[in-house]
Amino acid sequence: xxxxxxxxxxxxxxxxxxxxxxxxxxxxxxxxxxxxxxxxxxxxxxxxxxxxxxxxxxxxxxxxxxxxxxxxxxxxxxxxxxxxxxxxxxxxxxxxxxxxxxxxxxxxxxxxxxxxxxxxxxxxxxxxxxxxxxxxxxxxxxxxxxxxxxxxxxxxxxxxxxxxxxxxxxxxxxxxxxxxxxxxxxxxxxxxxxxxxxxxxxxxxxxxxxxxxxxxxxxxxxxxxxxxxxxxxxxxxxxxxxxxxxxxxxxxxxxxxxxxxxxxxxxxxxxxxxxxxxxxxxxxxxxxxxxxxxxxxxxxxxxxxxxxxxxxxxxxxxxxxxxxxxxxxxxxxxxxxxxxxxxxxxxxxxxxxxxxxxxxxxxxxxxxxxxxxxxxxxxxxxxxxxxxxxxxxxxxxxxxxxxxxxxxxxxxxxxxxxxxxxxxxxxxxxxxxxxxxxxxxxxxxxxxxxxxxxxxxxxxxxxxxx
Ligand code: AMP
Numbered sequence: 001x002x003x004x005x006x007x008x009x010x011x012x013x014x015x016x017x018x019x020x021x022x023x024x025x026x027x028x029x030x031x032x033x034x035x036x037x038x039x040x041x042x043x044x045x046x047x048x049x050x051x052x053x054x055x056x057x058x059x060x061x062x063x064x065x066x067x068x069x070x071x072x073x074x075x076x077x078x079x080x081x082x083x084x085x086x087x088x089x090x091x092x093x094x095x096x097x098x099x100x101x102x103x104x105x106x107x108x109x110x111x112x113x114x115x116x117x118x119x120x121x122x123x124x125x126x127x128x129x130x131x132x133x134x135x136x137x138x139x140x141x142x143x144x145x146x147x148x149x150x151x152x153x154x155x156x157x158x159x160x161x162x163x164x165x166x167x168x169x170x171x172x173x174x175x176x177x178x179x180x181x182x183x184x185x186x187x188x189x190x191x192x193x194x195x196x197x198x199x200x201x202x203x204x205x206x207x208x209x210x211x212x213x214x215x216x217x218x219x220x221x222x223x224x225x226x227x228x229x230x231x232x233x234x235x236x237x238x239x240x241x242x243x244x245x246x247x248x249x250x251x252x253x254x255x256x257x258x259x260x261x262x263x264x265x266x267x268x269x270x271x272x273x274x275x276x277x278x279x280x281x282x283x284x285x286x287x288x289x290x291x292x293x294x295x296x297x298x299x300x301x302x303x304x305x306x307x308x309x310x311x312x313x314x315x316x317x318x319x320x321x322x323x324x325x326x327x328x329x330x331x332x333x334x335x336x337x338x339x340x341x342x343x344x345x346x347x348x349x350x351x352x353x354x355x356x357x358x359x360x361x362x363x364x365x366x367x368x369x370x371x372x373x374x375x376x377x378x379x380x381x382x383x384x385x386x387x388x389x390x391x392x393x394x395x396x397x398x399x400x401x402x403x404x405x406x407x408x409x410x411x412x413x414x415x416x417x418x419x420x421x422x423x424x425x426x427x428x429x430x431x432x433x434x435x436x437x438x439x440x441x442x443x444x445x446x447x448x449x450x451x452x453x454x455x456x457x458x459x460x461x462x463x464x465x466x
Contacts, residue, residue, distance in 0.1 A: 001023060001024055001029045002023065002024075003016050003017075003021070003023070003024055006024060006028070006029070006032040006033055006036075006057075006058075007032070007033055007036045007058075007061065008032065008036075008057055008058070008061050009061055009064055011064070011098075011100035011101050012057055012060055012061060012097055012098075012100075012101075014100055015096060015097045015098070015099050015100055016053075016057070016097065019096065021053075024050070025049055025050030025053075025054070025209075026049070026209045027043065027045045027049045027050055027051050027054045027207065027209045028050050028053055028054045028057070030054075030207045030209070031043055031051075031054040031055065031058070031183075031207050032054060032057055032058045032061075033058075034058075034205050034207070035054075035055060035058035035059065035062070035151075035181075035183060036058045036061050036062060038062070038181055039181070039203075039204070039205050040181060040182045040183065040201040040202050040203060040204040040205070041055075041183045041184070041201075041204060041205055041207055042184050042197050042201055042204040042205070042206050042207070043055075043183065043184065043185045043186070043206075043207040043208075043209075044186060044187075044189055044206070044207070044208040044209070045185055045186075045187065045207070045208075045209050046187040046330065046331075046334045047156075047187065047331070047334045047335070048334050048335075048336075049209055051155075051185055052089065052090055052093045052155075053093060053097065054185075055079075055153055055155070055183050055185065056090065056093045056094050056097055056098075057097055059077055059094075059127070059151055059153070060094065060097055060098045060101060060103070062150070062151065062181075063076060063077065063101070063103055063126060063127070064101055068148065070124060070126075070148060071145065071148070072122060072124070072145070073121050073122060073142075073143065073144055073145040074145045074146075074147060074148040075121075075125055075126060075127065075128050075144065075145070075146070075148065075149060076126045076127065076148060076149065076150050076151070077126060077127040077128070077149070077150065077151045077152075077153070078127075078128050078130065078135075078146065078149050078151075078152050078153070078176075079127070079128070079129040079130070079153040079155055080130060080131070080132055080135070080152075080153065080154050080155065080160065080169070080172070081129060081130070081131060081155045081156060081160075082131065082155075082156050082159040082160040082162075082163050082165065082304070083131065083159075083304060084107075084109040084110075084111065084131060084281060084284070085284065085288065085306075086155065086156060087107045087108075087109050087129045087130060087131055088107055088285075090129045090155060091105060091106075091107045091129045094127060094129070103126040103127060104123075104124060104125045104126050104127070105125065105126060105127035105128070105129065106120050106121070106125050106127075106128055106129070107128075107129045107130065108128055108129070108130035108131070108134050108135050108138060109130065109131040109134050109281075110131065110133055110134040110137075111280065111281040112281055114134070114137070114138065117134070117138060117143070118138065118141075118143045121138070121143055121144050122143075128144070131165075132160065132165040132168035132169055132172060133165070133168055135168075135172060136168045136171055136172055139172065139175060146172075146175045146176050146177065147177055148177070149176055149177055149180050150180060150181060151180065151181040151182075151183065152176055152180055152181070152182045152183070152200075153182075153183045153184075153185070154169070154182075154183070154184045154185065154186075154196075154200070155185050156185060156186065156187065157184050157185060157186040157193055157196065157197075158186040158187055158188045158189075158190065158193050158327065159187075159304075159331070161190075161192050161193065161196070162304075162325075162327075163304060166192075166196075169196075173199075173200060182200050182201045182202070182204075184196070184197050184200065184201060184204075187327070187330060187331060187334065188327045188330065190327075219333050219334075219336055219343040219344070219345050220343070220344050220345070221333065221344075221345045221346075221347070221366075221368045221369065222344070222345070222346050222347070222368065222369050222370075222371050223346075223347045223349050223357065223368050223369065223370045223371070224346065224347070224348055224349070224370075224371055224372075224373055224376065225349055225350075225370060225372070225377075225378050226348050226349070226350060226373070226376045226378055227350055227351070227376075227378045227379055227382060228350035228351075228352065230376055231320060231321075231348045231350065232260060232263050232264070232267075232268075232320075233376075234348060234373065234376045235249065235260075235264075235318060235320060235348065236264065236267075236268035236270060238318075238346065239268075239270055239297070239298065240268075240270075242316075244297070244315070244316050245294065245297060245315075246291065246294065246297065246314060246315060246316065247297065247298050247299075247315075247316040247317070247318055248291075248298075248299050248301060248306065248314060248316070248317050248318070248335050248336070249298055249299065249300045249301070249317075249318045249320050250300075250301055250302070250303065250306065250317070250318065250319050250320060250321070250323070250332050251300060251301075251302060251320050251321055252302070252303075252321040252323065252324070253302065254274075254276040254277060254278050254302055256320070256321065257274040257275070257276050257300045257301060257302055258274050258276075260272075260274075260300050260320060261273060261274040261298075261300045264298055264300070270297055270298055271295065271296045271297045271298070272296060272297065272298035272299070272300055273286075273287035273290055273291060273296045273298075273299055273300070274287065274299075274300045274301070275287045275288060275299055275300070275301045275302075275306065276301065276302040276304075277302065277304060287299060300320075303323060303328050303331065303332065306332070306335065314335055314336050314343065315336060315343060315344060316336060316343070316344050316345075316346065317332060317333050317335050317336045317343065317344070317345045317346070318345075318346045318347070318348065319332060319333075319345070319346070319347040319348065319349075320348055321348075321353070322347060322349060322353045322356040322357060322360065323356070324356065324387070326356075326359050326360045326362070326363030326364070327363070329347075329360045329363070329364070330363075330364065332345070333345035347368070350378070351378060351382055351383070351384045352384050352385050352386070352387055353387070354384065356387075
């Protein structure tokens with residue numbers, strides 16, 4: 001299949017060519033002709049599949065086909081996204097592919113002044129990419145007119161529900177014209193998503209490119225079992241031993257993200273930045289830009305802040321803490337291995353998280369390889385403790401972000417357990433990963449390649465620049 005066979009105009013094809021894309025990805029090949037035809041589409045597509053261009057290209061094509069007379073504050077296309085970052089990325093994609101077309105687009109999200117947004121809408125905009133909360137705010141104040149919306153896109157709909165946007169979405173949907181095209185993209189397909197979709201889409205065509213609830217194909221996944229108190233130390237060593245240049249690390253809480261970032265910088269001397277909901281938009285944009293530019297080696301993120309981050313060829317994702325919800329694991333590791341690149345997802349799992357790991361394996365219908373690292377083998381005398389705030393297996397989605405900081409790191413028990421470890425954080429980095437025989441772990445025999453290669457590499461280059 002070629003891009004030229006999809007029904008896109010010359011301006012769009014030129015812009016696609018400039019991106020160096022030779023072939024449409026499967027989701028693009030399937031979705032683009034359907035969207036151009038005006039069909040409602042329900043797409044089960046993970047990030048990294050090229051889904052953004054899968055809807056932005058045909059939307060631009062459709063826009064070019066008619067020139068309706070627009071009234072003040074009316075818009076033609078609305079794209080709803082869960083996060084500001086994703087909104088900005090969709091806008092970037094529209095700007096990239098639409099560079100040879102004339103239309104006006106804008107992003108609308110909270111955390112920045114509302115007045116310039118009112119003003120821009122008044123001047124006239126064709127495409128709005130927005131997060132639900134701020135958009136509803138503007139709509140309630142009469143700042144936008146949805147009556148001419150031709151196409152509505154809900155991008156990463158599952159995440160919008162996770163983030164508690166359902167009420168805002170319902171209110172916004174009630175303002176949309178009935179006669180419109182609707183596209184809904186979601187990485188996972190829960191019952192809630194199906195219910196939402198059935199209320200919004202008319203005779204939708206289902207487009208699926210990856211098996212439901214599956215993890216992306218080109219991502220190698222590995223688990224290292226390690227005590228909670230030694231995770232930071234292991235992470236530093238993996239980064240240094242593997243000479244990882246760009247790694248996205250997930251923590252469960254904003255507090256945890258800040259703490260880890262500080263430790264990586266101050267103790268391990270690794271340039272790191274945190275990105276989460278408590279950071280200002282400016283700080284988040286800067287952290288992402290520094291990371292993309294290679295000025296920052298580690299970006300520590302919470303699930304919601306990282307949602308939709310698109311970094312070409314991101315090679316490493318680390319789950320410093322496993323997510324409470326298995327779907328989030330799929331989203332997290334989808335940050336690597338994008339658009340056919342090889343990616344590696346490493347999970348550092350402590351005794352408290354075994355249940356979460358089992359849930360993830362059940363959800364993804366796969367066993368994740370456990371690689372034993374002798375120097376970090378967990379202390380068997382440490383007993384599992386429940387993850388605080390009821391965030392164990394059966395917990396509701398989304399709670400980890402909205403409930404304010406998780407006090408887990410502060411609790412006495414975890415402090416006690418941390419004290420059990422002989423290594424303090426400071427000492428830890430100076431302890432090299434030991435390359436010893438691995439006699440008794442059944443996993444160890446079949447592992448070999450992954451870490452061994454890294455260890456060998458480290459041995460060969462003891463003075464590698466940190
Ligand atoms: P997405 O799933 O939309 O977040 O896209 C993932 C990545 O794939 C982005 O970095 C895109 O720039 C890239 N991409 C999109 N379409 C193609 C294509 N046809 N060929 C190669 N890469 C693509």
